[in-house]
Amino acid sequence: MAELIAAIGYVFAYCRRRPRSAIEAAELPAVASQVQMLRRATTEGRVRLEKTAYDLPTNRQSVFFERRRFVEVVQEASARGLAVAVADLSWLLGTVTHKKFTVLGDMLQNSGALIWDVSRRRYWDSLPKEEQMTIMSEAARGNVIRSRNIKSGLTKRTKSSKQAAKANARKGTNANSLRSANLALQLQSVVQEVRLQQGDALSPTALAAALNERQIPSPRGGRWSHNSAKNLILRIDRLRKGELAST
Incomplete structure (x- = not known):
């Protein structure tokens, strides 16, 4: 029988404006997909969630492991002997800004958090170093592509605004x-x-x-x-x- 993981769920997602209610937060696509994965793991008897913590910054430069909410979740989980369950660790790492990737490895190693990746059904610490590096590399590439897309979109909007102003x-x-x-x-x-x-x-x-x-x-x-x-x-x-x- 598979081990039942006792954990605190951690849901992280950027939003344009802070949700005014739990219902409004649950309607955000990035939130809904993570919650669905956590619930499925609970239903299948793989994870027992003591609670779920939501962290929804409006600033896209915010990094999850520097957020007070994440630090509080890690401290509470450590004190209670629980894991921190994330729906998809690759996706979560992909939200880290490119400049912060240099300290990401040290953070995962030294945070004291027992991170359970629901998508892989594995603890981060139990993954081979090669697999950890692959995950981080893929997340970094995805982050760079998203950043370029964002900058490209901003450039296009700026050009359109300038053209409209000239017209x-x-x-x-x-x-x-x-x-x-x-x-x-x-x-x-x-x-x-x-x-x-x-x-x-x-x-x-x-x-x-x-x-x-x-x-x-x-x-x-x-x-x-x-x-x-x-x-x-x-x-x-x-x-x-x-x-x-x-x-």
């Missing part, structure tokens, strides 16, 4: 140009009248004063300045030369 900027520029062109058409006769009053060499400052005196708003809805009046003169000159489209 919006172009739309804004085109709209401003159209408003300025239409205003130049409307003010042609007014500018010509001011030109006749001031003389052929119409200065932007004199035009701005004349437009403000007549309470004609600038393209942006405010008062005319030297620069805005200068741009108006240039646009009207282009219109007269047929260089500026009227739409």
